[in-house]
Amino acid sequence: MSTAVHFGAGNIGRGFVGLLLHEAGYEVVFADVDRDLIARLDAAERYTVHEVGAGARDHAVTRFRAIDSGAADPSALVAELAGAALVTTAVGPRVLRFIAPHVLAALRARPAGLPPLGVMACENAINATDLLRDEVVALAEPGEWAELAPRAVFANTAVDRIVPGQPDASSLDVTVEAFFEWAIERGPFAGDEPRIPGAHFVDELAPYIERKLFTVNTGHATTAYAGALAGHHRLSAALADPAVRAVVEGALGETSALIVAEHGFSRAEQDAYRERILERFANPELPDTVERVGRQPLRKLSRHERFIAPAARLAERGAPVEGLLAAIAAALRFDVPEDAESVELGALLDDLDPVSFVVRVTGIEPGHPLHDPLVERVEAAAAGRARG
Missing domain, CATH: 3.40.50.720 (NAD(P)-binding Rossmann-like Domain)
Structure with a gap:
């Protein structure tokens, strides 16, 4: 054997x-x-x-x-x-x-x-x-x-x-x-x-990797961060909240546009894939939590991960990124003391100026079309922490 x-x-x-x-x-x-x-x-x-x-x-x-x-x-x-x-x-x-x-x-x-x-x-x-x-x-x-x-x-x-x-x-x-x-x-x-x-x-594996990463992983994490911000514990309950679902659908609408543009999936095919993913997240039989799915936010906010990678490529195309920016803004507010990266994220927001934070955490340098919008979200997150 x-x-x-x-x-x-x-x-x-x-x-x-x-x-x-x-x-x-x-x-x-x-x-x-x-x-x-x-x-x-x-x-x-x-x-x-x-x-x-x-x-x-x-x-x-x-x-x-x-x-x-x-x-x-x-x-x-x-x-x-x-x-x-x-x-x-x-x-x-x-x-x-x-x-x-x-x-x-x-x-x-x-x-x-x-x-x-x-x-x-x-x-x-x-x-x-x-x-x-x-x-x-x-x-x-x-x-x-x-x-x-x-x-x-x-x-x-x-x-x-x-x-x-x-x-x-x-x-x-x-x-x-x-x-x-x-x-x-x-x-x-x-x-x-x-x-x-x-x-x-x-x-050709790249289309499958990116379709999965920018739909499943982006959507999963967005549900967790927007759900945590709205006070939910169970992931399925978070997605049942219309306000949370709107954030998730906004982010995935943009990543879907990128997937169709770059990898040749048809719009109908990608729409069906996205809807199936959302059905999976909403499954009440899966006892998943926003705290578990959202853990390690710094890794998830890094340059080649589920938020910044598609947002950067969309921004370079001149395409909308407001949905992904809303997801990123929620991720910046992820506050779970039991998660080491959540604690580190908060410390970096307190200690770094917004430009330095964006460069260090997301890898997006000044001059990139995504840089200034990211700085605005970091400024807002830092100000929210300061108000306590």
């Missing part, structure tokens, strides 16, 4: 990527730094993924193992990776650099005669697998990568499934929505794609 090593044994890892790898026939080895979680997985013979929504069913996951990826001695992890067929991640883009040394060591140790190791970073980021590959290449010795490169295939992916915060953190079972999408670029595999029935391989 072929092995797939998956970094990130949390809810997304168990309830989405790990599940699909299991159903594709792989023995899944979950790698994580959470020793308690690893111990519970090691002691379990199965866990259940509970779907909610149309077409929902339960899935029992078996044939898995777990390994501590933060252990002082990484030799056991490297051995797993060196003999694996696939490596996947669901850890967050910023954590990929900590995985790169393990991948590099595995490529060095990969036995001769094995097919290339398939590497796919399943993150909410554009070309996340490229980011991981670049980290691996940067760690290699001068001239070494030419020898190691044929031992791996790095393929970008686009992933989409809502996995909310779970009511029982001690349980390995996971509740997820029934809908999911896992698109993988076909080209790097050169006609020898792994068999993953739940995934689909596409010749």
Whole structure:
């Protein structure tokens, strides 16, 4: 039986990527730094993924193992990776650099005669697998990568499934929505794609990545930030509020225009996709909260993320961005003391002048058509904090 090593044994890892790898026939080895979680997985013979929504069913996951990826001695992890067929991640883009040394060591140790190791970073980021590959290449010795490169295939992916915060953190079972999408670029595999029935391989991934990021992720975060500002706790309740929904639809109307203009989806196709996304957010069976969805606001406000990237490109086209600016303004007011980035966001609003804040947080420099409107929103957010 072929092995797939998956970094990130949390809810997304168990309830989405790990599940699909299991159903594709792989023995899944979950790698994580959470020793308690690893111990519970090691002691379990199965866990259940509970779907909610149309077409929902339960899935029992078996044939898995777990390994501590933060252990002082990484030799056991490297051995797993060196003999694996696939490596996947669901850890967050910023954590990929900590995985790169393990991948590099595995490529060095990969036995001769094995097919290339398939590497796919399943993150909410554009070309996340490229980011991981670049980290691996940067760690290699001068001239070494030419020898190691044929031992791996790095393929970008686009992933989409809502996995909310779970009511029982001690349980390995996971509740997820029934809908999911896992698109993988076909080209790097050169006609020898792994068999993953739940995934689909596409010749051009960028349109799928950006359609998902600028619809699902932009809409999800906008619902959270506008909902939090309106005093809601549950995401579904936030979207049921007409004022919140108007903010969400305003932002997604603009990102939809960009997607149609740049990626060739028809207006009707994108409209139908957007409406389906909003139906998913409104699902009352998903116990998601604005606090969970809105966490890490600084990352979500960065240059190549779900708000600034589409707003910048629209502004460069001379297209409207008021809807996205309203979403950004709500994000600037996200105040959740339990979230470290929320606290840091507030400190930066207090300590930096608006121009410095915009450059540092969003990466938009003076002279860009989006710069001055962003400065205005930051000024308003800072003034609101000062009034207390």
